[in-house]
Amino acid sequence: xxxAVEIPTSIYSDQKPGTSGLRKKVAVFQQTxxxxxxxxxxxxxxxxxxxxxxxLGGDGRFYNLEAAQTIIAMAVANGxxxxxxxxxxxxxxxxxxxxxxxxxxxxxxILSASHNPGGEDGDFGIKFNGANGGPASEQVTNAxxxxxxxxxxxxxxxxxxxxxxxxxxxxxxxxTEVEVTDPVAVYADLMESLFDFKAIRELIxxxxxxxxxxxxxxxxxxxxxxxxVNRLGAAEATLLHCEPLPDFGGEHPDPNLVHAKDxxxxxxxxxxxxxxxxxxxxxxRNMVLGTGFYINPCDSLAVLCANAHLIPAYSTxxxxxxxxxxxxxxxxxxxxxxxxxxxxxxxxxxxxGNLMDSGRITLCGEESFGTGSxxxxxxxxxxxxxxxxxxIAARAQPARSILRDHWERFGRDFFSRHDYEGIxxxxxxxxxxxxxxxxxxxxxxxxxxxxxxxADNFSYQDPVDGSVSNNQGVRIxxxxxxxxxxxxxxxxxxxxxLRIYFDQHERDxxxxxxxxxxxxxxxxxxxEAIMQIRHFxxxxxxxxxx
Ligand code: G16
Numbered sequence: 001x002x003x004a005v006e007i008p009t010s011i012y013s014d015q016k017p018g019t020s021g022l023r024k025k026v027a028v029f030q031q032t033x034x035x036x037x038x039x040x041x042x043x044x045x046x047x048x049x050x051x052x053x054x055x056l057g058g059d060g061r062f063y064n065l066e067a068a069q070t071i072i073a074m075a076v077a078n079g080x081x082x083x084x085x086x087x088x089x090x091x092x093x094x095x096x097x098x099x100x101x102x103x104x105x106x107x108x109x110i111l112s113a114s115h116n117p118g119g120e121d122g123d124f125g126i127k128f129n130g131a132n133g134g135p136a137s138e139q140v141t142n143a144x145x146x147x148x149x150x151x152x153x154x155x156x157x158x159x160x161x162x163x164x165x166x167x168x169x170x171x172x173x174x175x176t177e178v179e180v181t182d183p184v185a186v187y188a189d190l191m192e193s194l195f196d197f198k199a200i201r202e203l204i205x206x207x208x209x210x211x212x213x214x215x216x217x218x219x220x221x222x223x224x225x226x227x228x229v230n231r232l233g234a235a236e237a238t239l240l241h242c243e244p245l246p247d248f249g250g251e252h253p254d255p256n257l258v259h260a261k262d263x264x265x266x267x268x269x270x271x272x273x274x275x276x277x278x279x280x281x282x283x284x285r286n287m288v289l290g291t292g293f294y295i296n297p298c299d300s301l302a303v304l305c306a307n308a309h310l311i312p313a314y315s316t317x318x319x320x321x322x323x324x325x326x327x328x329x330x331x332x333x334x335x336x337x338x339x340x341x342x343x344x345x346x347x348x349x350x351x352x353g354n355l356m357d358s359g360r361i362t363l364c365g366e367e368s369f370g371t372g373s374x375x376x377x378x379x380x381x382x383x384x385x386x387x388x389x390x391x392i393a394a395r396a397q398p399a400r401s402i403l404r405d406h407w408e409r410f411g412r413d414f415f416s417r418h419d420y421e422g423i424x425x426x427x428x429x430x431x432x433x434x435x436x437x438x439x440x441x442x443x444x445x446x447x448x449x450x451x452x453x454x455a456d457n458f459s460y461q462d463p464v465d466g467s468v469s470n471n472q473g474v475r476i477x478x479x480x481x482x483x484x485x486x487x488x489x490x491x492x493x494x495x496x497x498l499r500i501y502f503d504q505h506e507r508d509x510x511x512x513x514x515x516x517x518x519x520x521x522x523x524x525x526x527x528e529a530i531m532q533i534r535h536f537x538x539x540x541x542x543x544x545x546x
Pocket of ligand 1: 020114284285347350366368488490491
């Protein structure tokens with residue numbers, strides 16, 4: 001018979017959540033009391049969870065099941081009324097958000113390190129989402145961090161054999177109802193309520209329309225099978241890497257041109273595949289491809305906004321739109337034409353939550369392969385894929401032509417992000433500091449024939465709760481309209497990752513087909529002249545270019 005017990009603990013000083021929750025190496029999470037401390041701190045910051053309902057699930061990576069059993073014991077010992085857990089402790093991030101909202105839960109814990117590698121030597125992560133289904137605000141994550149630094153004990157169960165998570169069902173443990181639920185159904189029903197499944201089914205049944213979806217051996221496999229194959233009639237061959245594995249097959253489940261190379265090669269090959277898409281570790285990111293053609297996430301967001309009226313769920317129009325600051329300004333042009341507001345927020349999906357809750361925006365997105373809408377409070381990989389499929393069906397045009405038409409209408413916003421990974425943190429901080437020290441002197445200076453118009457360090461004031469987030473990245477604007485943004489990633493687990501974002505608008509169709517890396521080359525050179533990346537990091541070239 002399980003009994004609630006209080007265990008004395010010693011604190012860890014490194015439990016500050018980053019852009020999206022606490023992400024560390026598995027071995028860090030496996031340290032004695034490490035996971036328990038973070039979970040108890042979260043419960044404490046919520047004012048306790050006595051009588052509350054929580055959801056629990058993750059992306060299925062190594063340590064997911066073990067962590068889930070630990071959290072179940074702690075939730076019971078802390079007096080939760082109801083705990084709804086995805087079968088096998090699986091819930092994609094968008095599905096968790098949908099489930100929290102559907103059952104009116106007080107929040108949920110999501111076990112994921114997103115696109116970071118998995119396996120015993122890989123990464124693990126945990127984050128808390130609130131009753132709106134969205135990631136906890138910065139105030140809450142800061143409070144959790146403060147609580148981890150003063151915690152003296154946590155509550156758990158002794159003599160608890162765990163819950164059988166492999167079967168759907170209900171178990172009472174002390175005063176808590178622990179319900180194991182189908183991780184896919186609520187999410188798949190929600191998707192069916194948003195899009196024209198009949199039109200998508202017809203598109204997919206056309207033998208001339210070949211598509212592939214790559215789940216990268218991560219959580220979206222079962223979701224894609226249910227939605228694309230079972231509900232929309234796609235052939236089994238549509239699905240690539242759809243068997244979820246705890247180590248993601250040893251790969252990096254990050255849907256970009258580097259890590260989803262198999263899919264990219266297929267779309268560039270001679271099979272005439274019309275549409276390709278991939279999602280990441282926890283199912284919230286997406287990459288979309290046409291035949292021999294990559295659709296940049298910034299462009300994807302702009303296209304979805306410009307065409308939203310063609311989708312049943314958005315046919316009455318958009319309240320407003322938003323993008324993270326480093327995302328290209330392509331969507332701003334669409335918003336202007338639609339006559340709706342376009343909000344610019346810091347990197348991190350959590351900043352969209354208040355805008356959605358207050359009805360200010362309907363669609364939003366980020367350059368980091370994230371797009372979503374107010375149907376949930378997370379970005380949503382399969383939602384974006386279905387949106388594109390619905391669009392292709394409604395416009396009876398391939399993805400490539402839809403994008404080309406968009407550029408003809410709005411011009412092309414060339415965009416690229418250069419990542420320098422695993423840099424020594426001191427070197428990265430020195431580069432950022434030197435840049436900030438020079439910000440005021442930059443306007444008027446010329447670098448590689450590009451003159452700086454203005455430069456600043458981005459701050460954001462939330463229009464709903466008035467909170468201010470400073471130091472969200474350096475922005476350098478040039479007189480020709482181009483922009484460079486520089487910031488350090490908040491999701492890595494070793495060293496620092498320097499992210500540099502370049503964008504420039506072009507109206508002349510003669511340039512639309514130019515390779516982005518070539519078009520933006522002068523801007524890259526100006527960036528190097530301003531930041532002296534080589535000097536500070538010793539690196540000659542970025543590790544990942546998107
Ligand atoms: C998270 C956040 C996103 C952010 C991305 C990259 O995504 O939810 O809002 O854009 O990290 O952040 P950074 O540039 O700080 O590494 P995910 O998919 O990793 O949860």
